Amino acid sequence: MNGVSHMTILSKLKSWEGFLLAALIVIFVCNSVLSPQFLTLSNQINLFQLSIEKIIVALIMTFIIINAEIDLSVGSMMGLAACAFGWMFAAGVPAWLACCIVLAIGAAGGTLNGFFIAYVGLPSLVVTLATLIGFRGLARVLVEDRGITDFPEWFDALGQQGLIGDIPLAMILFAVLFVLFYVVLQHSGFGRKTYLIGNSREVADFAGIDTARHKLLLFTASGAVAALAGLLFAARVGAVRGDVANGFELDIITIVLLGGVSIFGGSGSLVGTLLAVLIVLNLRNGMALLNITGHIQTGVIGILLIASVIAPRLDLRLMLGRIAGGAGEGSKT
Numbered sequence: 001m002n003g004v005s006h007m008t009i010l011s012k013l014k015s016w017e018g019f020l021l022a023a024l025i026v027i028f029v030c031n032s033v034l035s036p037q038f039l040t041l042s043n044q045i046n047l048f049q050l051s052i053e054k055i056i057v058a059l060i061m062t063f064i065i066i067n068a069e070i071d072l073s074v075g076s077m078m079g080l081a082a083c084a085f086g087w088m089f090a091a092g093v094p095a096w097l098a099c100c101i102v103l104a105i106g107a108a109g110g111t112l113n114g115f116f117i118a119y120v121g122l123p124s125l126v127v128t129l130a131t132l133i134g135f136r137g138l139a140r141v142l143v144e145d146r147g148i149t150d151f152p153e154w155f156d157a158l159g160q161q162g163l164i165g166d167i168p169l170a171m172i173l174f175a176v177l178f179v180l181f182y183v184v185l186q187h188s189g190f191g192r193k194t195y196l197i198g199n200s201r202e203v204a205d206f207a208g209i210d211t212a213r214h215k216l217l218l219f220t221a222s223g224a225v226a227a228l229a230g231l232l233f234a235a236r237v238g239a240v241r242g243d244v245a246n247g248f249e250l251d252i253i254t255i256v257l258l259g260g261v262s263i264f265g266g267s268g269s270l271v272g273t274l275l276a277v278l279i280v281l282n283l284r285n286g287m288a289l290l291n292i293t294g295h296i297q298t299g300v301i302g303i304l305l306i307a308s309v310i311a312p313r314l315d316l317r318l319m320l321g322r323i324a325g326g327a328g329e330g331s332k333t
Contacts, residue, residue, distance in 0.1 A: 068265025081230030110223020157233025
């Protein structure tokens with residue numbers, strides 16, 4: 001039994017997740033050496049808090065990409081959610097009711113994406129690119145060029161104060177959602193269907209799975225989670241503008257692909273996404289502590305996005321080359 005468990009651990013360490021773990025350790029050690037502030041508790045909390053909305057959305061994006069789809073509209077939905085909340089609050093709608101309406105708007109926007117993708121049959125890249133523009137345009141219409149502030153104290157406190165000690169609500173939500181999504185993806189029929197559809201929708205249809213309904217549910221969830229993240233962003237910043245969460249989809253997709261989720265669907269895990277989250281957050285935090293500008297940080301994230309797409313394909317080609325080479329040697333003997 002010990003031999004089997006040791007082999008399982010060894011295979012994990014040799015996997016992409018093992019590589020990410022090694023990379024994370026190197027980054028962590030380098031940051032610790034280069035900046036004495038890195039290991040402080042306040043910096044570790046700040047490390048998560050400044051990107052917490054993105055990594056919450058990265059959890060549901062893992063499902064979407066494993067399902068062989070993409071949702072480019074999540075950043076715009078975050079912005080629309082924050083702006084819709086600010087607009088309703090400024091119009092006199094109670095903040096608690098505005099929050100509920102915003103979550104419904106997120107789910108409706110995700111359902112709109114899912115309908116055109118799952119039932120009309122349009123590519124998710126095209127549909128969500130269109131709604132990326134549409135949701136962002138609607139957000140700008142709602143708030144125009146002004147900023148909306150002066151939210152209720154209890155709302156700002158949710159994003160700016162610790163709920164348990166110094167840990168804010170958003171970090172607790174991330175932990176809860178990670179555990180919930182991990183169980184669903186790895187240990188439920190819904191998760192198995194997500195992988196199967198991502199590998200081959202035709203096979204899933206033949207197996208009797210309602211693939212259209214499954215995709216609709218995933219995109220509805222994506223919209224709702226993005227709206228939740230938009231509310232958390234508004235609470236943390238204490239203000240909303242039309243450009244809220246602009247470009248966030250780049251970081252979110254980078255995290256998921258860096259975590260080993262195949263852009264073609266059918267493979268990946270939330271553990272890989274979590275490791276990628278830690279790598280991106282530690283990289284950004286280390287560069288910020290060294291006073292490296294935001295433009296360079298964005299460039300590094302862009303390079304990571306390219307590498308996360310290319311590296312697994314290079315590894316696959318190398319493996320296929322070894323198999324072909326072994327087959328050739330076998331035929332000679």
